[in-house]
Amino acid sequence: MPTKSRVQKPLRRPKQSSKHSVSLARGQKQRFQQRLLKWYKQHGRDLPWRKTSDPYHILVSEVMLQQTQVDRVIPKYHEFLERYPSFEELAGAPVAEVKQTWYPLGYNIRPERLHSIACETVVRYGGKLPSDPDELLSFKGIGRYTAGAIRSFAFNEDAPILDTNVIRVLHRVFIATGDPKAQKAALWELSEALIPRGKGYDFNQAIMDFGATVCAARDPYCLLCPMKTFCKTFPFKGPK
Numbered sequence: 001m002p003t004k005s006r007v008q009k010p011l012r013r014p015k016q017s018s019k020h021s022v023s024l025a026r027g028q029k030q031r032f033q034q035r036l037l038k039w040y041k042q043h044g045r046d047l048p049w050r051k052t053s054d055p056y057h058i059l060v061s062e063v064m065l066q067q068t069q070v071d072r073v074i075p076k077y078h079e080f081l082e083r084y085p086s087f088e089e090l091a092g093a094p095v096a097e098v099k100q101t102w103y104p105l106g107y108n109i110r111p112e113r114l115h116s117i118a119c120e121t122v123v124r125y126g127g128k129l130p131s132d133p134d135e136l137l138s139f140k141g142i143g144r145y146t147a148g149a150i151r152s153f154a155f156n157e158d159a160p161i162l163d164t165n166v167i168r169v170l171h172r173v174f175i176a177t178g179d180p181k182a183q184k185a186a187l188w189e190l191s192e193a194l195i196p197r198g199k200g201y202d203f204n205q206a207i208m209d210f211g212a213t214v215c216a217a218r219d220p221y222c223l224l225c226p227m228k229t230f231c232k233t234f235p236f237k238g239p240k
């Protein structure tokens with residue numbers, strides 16, 4: 001549940017041209033941060049991967065969550081970690097067996113990638129996943145989102161993340177027009193700019209929960225939403 005805090009490494013700012021920038025109205029950033037963190041304190045979900053900062057556990061949960069609902073991931077997450085408790089154990093297992101253990105989560109490329117990340121972690125990094133963003137991105141199977149999630153949830157850094165939920169929340173609250181898929185650069189920039197210093201862990205968990213439970217894809221709870229006074233989409237009237 002909420003909270004972890006420690007000294008942060010300097011942020012790496014993504015290289016974006018200014019035409020992508022979203023200008024934030026005075027006080028909007030602080031209002032969003034404060035209301036989101038307050039909401040998370042009261043309503044944040046109690047999930048097993050929030051009880052650990054082990055990079056291996058975080059990676060397993062993130063890969064499982066990529067295409068699968070939380071309630072289906074939870075039992076498989078426990079089973080998988082029981083069977084393969086470390087990068088070494090996973091790297092030493094045959095891929096076919098790992099895929100079998102993964103069943104029925106589906107998208108079998110995921111256990112293959114996880115296995116390959118485990119092998120690479122053991123061979124190149126002595127079984128310890130690095131926290132450096134460039135090193136993380138050099139793994140096949142670790143993209144910008146997963147690298148941000150590992151940095152923020154395992155290494156407690158103020159690293160931005162951008163998954164479906166985060167895209168939806170940021171686009172609705174701060175942009176409201178155009179196709180969010182065509183605005184990824186601006187949304188990454190926003191995701192980074194909004195993180196309160198030293199609170200990346202809670203902020204990122206909060207925005208994902210908020211998108212999953214309040215600012216849902218269909219029928220968001222606009223009337224109860226703490227952002228409604230400044231959300232550019234309020235009240236949500238469905239897709240245009």
Ligand code: SF4
Binds near residue numbers: 216228234
């Ligand atoms: S007011 Fe509605 S659209 Fe805006 S953030 Fe809240 S739930 Fe989402």
